[in-house]
Amino acid sequence: MPTKIEKDTLSGQNTTGHEWDGVKELNTPLPTWWVYTFYACIAFAVVYCALYPSWPWLTGHTQGLLGYSSRAELRQELSAQAKERASFVDRIRTASLADIRKDPELFNFAMAGGRSAFQTNCMQCHGAGGGGSTGFPNLVDDDWIWGGSIDQIYATIEHGIRNSDDKSRQSMMPRFGVDGLLTGAQVAAVTDYVLSLSGKAKATPEGAKIFEEQCVACHKTGGKGDQELGAPNLSDGIWLYGGSRDAIYRSIFYARNGSMPAWSGRLDEATMKMLAVYVHSLGGAR
Secondary structure, eight states: OOOOOOBOTTTOOBEEEEEETTEEEEOOOOOHHHHHHHHHHHHHHHHHHHHSOOOBOSSOBOOOTTOOOHHHHHHHHHHHHHHHHHHHHHHHHHSOHHHHHHOHHHHHHHHHHHHHHHHHHTHHHHOTTSOOBTTBOOSSSSOOSSOOSHHHHHHHHHHOBSSSOTTOBOOOOOOTTTTTSSOHHHHHHHHHHHHHTTTSSOOOHHHHHHHHHHTHHHHOGGGOOBTTTTBOOSSSSOOSSOOSHHHHHHHHHHOOOOOBOOGGGTSOHHHHHHHHHHHHTTTTOO
16 A cells, blocks of 8 residues: 655655655656657557447448558559450460470460469479479489470470379389389399499390390480480489499399379469470470
């Protein structure tokens, strides 16, 4: 409880009457400017709550006298952007990929749209810059499993790889070890032969013979690969699932048959074209 209100001898200010262990509290009023600012903030808050959506109800909120909605404003902005983009999107939809690359205006628009689509749909597997990772192809080098021309890239984006799309790229590598086509020793021999193609091991006659009998049909003589079949080049030292002896042994023994979705069911034609233009520009395409 407050005790006797006194005047402080040092400051000349009245006390509040409160005292704790001999320490008395001065009754110092707030600065006038601060009080008026505080009242102004209260008045502003009242006016704001009246004009704009603010108070929640059980099933919604107050609409405000102005009827403002940030969501409606966003929809208007998106609609305006869509109208602005519509002419470019229509031109890209009707133009060939070659024509898009030749037209500087269309090319720049396609690059911006493709970059955005790539970051939304592709970077989760291929990385932000298209550098890929184990099991996900590098899109910035010059090693392409299904071809690196802009038309081939578009076809891969449109139909994907090893999926339910009727036109998806299909190729199945046999599980040589799991299915008993080769013994463990034979897999080891052909592994050394595959490594020898890039100068990383010494080939054996047995490994060369097995490769000729089991692998040449797809990977071709010398392991140069075949993009029509989706058979990787085994002689360039670029490896999708790792180039160590153990990784290659496992690829032969268990097989690697990764999958990519068909984007034709998720993206429109113009977006897929912009993606193809962007991926083609990353540095390794032909």
